[in-house]
Amino acid sequence: MESVILEEYSRLDLTARRPVLAILTIEDEVQLFRGNRSNFADLILMGQSMGFIVYVLTVKNLYLTRSQLRGFAYEEESQSWKLQLFPFPDIIYNRIPQREDELLPSVRKKLAACAKSSRVKLFNPSFFNKWHLFEWLKTAHTTKPFIPCTRKLVSQVGLGRMLRTHPYLYLKPESGKAGNGIMTIRVNGEKELPYRLKIQEDKKSATYKCSSLSKLWTRIQKQTAGEAYIAQQGIVLAAFNERRFDLRALVQKNGRGQWDITGIGARVAGSSSITTHVPRGGSIEDPEKLLISSFDADLARRILIRTKNTALLIAKQIERGSGAILGEMSMDLGIDSSGNIWFFEANSKPMKFDEPHIRKKSLERIFHYGLFLTQKNAEQAGGA
Template sequence: MNARFPDDSKPVIAILTTSDRERKFCGNRSNFRDIIRTGKELGYLVYVVTVRDLKLESRIVNGYVPAPVGKLWHRIPLPLPQIIYNRIPTREEEEKGPVARKIAQCLEHQDIVLYNPYFFNKWSLFEWLKGSRATSRHVPHTKRLRSSRTLASMLKNHDSLYLKPENGKAGKGIMRLNYRGDAVLPYRLQIQGLKKNLTYKAASLDRLWTRIEKEKGDDLYIVQQAIELATHRGRPFDLRVLLQKNGRGGWGVTGIGARLAGVRSITTHVPRGGSIEEPRNMLEGTFGSEKTAAILRSVPTTALLVARQIERASEYALGEMSMDLGVDKNGGLWFFEANSRPMKFDEPAIRKLSLERIFQYSQHLALQSKLETPSRK
């Protein structure tokens, strides 16, 4: 089976992932199919390539394309890509020697543009955002969790804290600590599991710290002021914003979704019992229509400020990110998280535009690349 070579005016785009012994390659196959289908409709050659198969010294590489029907994928010879859409699935894979070296080689390659090279680290994100006056006011008080002294110092100002792994994903490893000075067991630690939460109570900070150390193991953690979020049906919610660069190379808000925390869950993540909701409906139940309209106007402005600061401070070439913004009881916005490999948004309108923007931005990158090196063949 041979692939056609594309029109020279449109770049060849590869979705980069890692190989898998049984499944050929890792990653969300339905997402990859959607991307390839959209690319085909827009006249682009796009395929999946593994780090192992991406031979940068060759003009032809082996890539994967889906069969026209069914679930099969074909491995076929394809032209070396000009644009690489990075979908390495996990931090663990990204940090392996061969993967890290290939990403570094792509970043140095004169004929290839790879964007979103690395996952974000939570501590780095908050440090970057504290570096700008415009974004620092949206950042909860945050410290690196080094010892029980860090907790003691944070508890002087905040009765409720979140403990989060620096390199966590989808809410895994998050704990919530509440302090009630008048209680016999004043420290109450909620530990989020896959199916249910466990609550541990302690009389002293030393006993509490022993349990926290057991839970976190060798993982690096941050400790953060818990923001009192607005609620819907008695449960907290946050806003999920998808930002992508457009055909002019500028940041734009592709869509805004909302996630409602599951019953007794300490986060809004869907795998942990959270649900997808319509932002306006939830906000209006708490704030009324006029205040909701003002909040929804401020969300894109805030998200764009944050995205630009992250890109500036990270010094990476970024093309997309998802962002979690909390809304407090007064309607104020707080930054909680950004992800450089956004999971797909299920809202149909957001999903459609998000797929199209991958190609709009890829076209922009290819054009910029030609302008910078006019002699390049």
């Protein structure tokens, strides 16, 4: 059971010039706060080992005019959370877990105030919208070649036009994450029921066969229930043991404030899953091993180098397009049977990478970049 005791942080900690990072989340009446507690605990322990004061801060307890804020400390021995008074943060790390929480007017107001404040640096300002991502990336000649044909899904006519050019499509919710709501369409004119709609369901998928475009459209409308979707050219990915795989890149800013590759993992799709997400039945593999299984060793190594360079180009362009300070993102990149690289998705609030070497480095990088932001803020405040 989690204890809640309000204590003041020690006078030594308040007066020492240790950098302060607050992990921002949303309050919860039952659990005190929402979010991935094990991730928050890992962040706090890593930050403390690197000389930071780190605590969990709810939007409700965030006041930009105060010198101290109520936040949650993690006690490793008892694995419990304690409410304390902490110094006002130098950095606010946005880990509000749900898009709908982030869209609440009260939350949007405080995030906007943080973005404008000279007292604090905010990174991870918000979740990405899939349509905006592709719009930003299509505008730059450096990133446009990696973008599959993508359109808003708005009408039966538009869908039919796209299927004539691309008989294999992915349908994705603009505001979805972790593979939620994804569908695929395949058209085979030689079949009696030529339209095959596959819908992701937990760790498996359901397939519907339709005789006409109008019946397909009716089924899609029922499934989307008015939610905004995009339609995207389907890419036939390289496979391992007849199961598709993609690469998952984690890109973070380093201690110099520059984008850098923290690590690249690989995810193999489940036997009956549309996506490669592990919660959907996907599995973790070594990227070089998978690439060598599809290409020769030399080409596999060159593809991996190109993937890293591509991920950096994409991260820089997303930050330019968003007009915000970003500190990290994960992205899904596909490799087709010819070795071409394709961008599918980016997440401004990456989930934990299960690969131990990537996980450790990812935690360290948050505080390396946090220290960079703190020093930059101090220089600006001092007029340097």
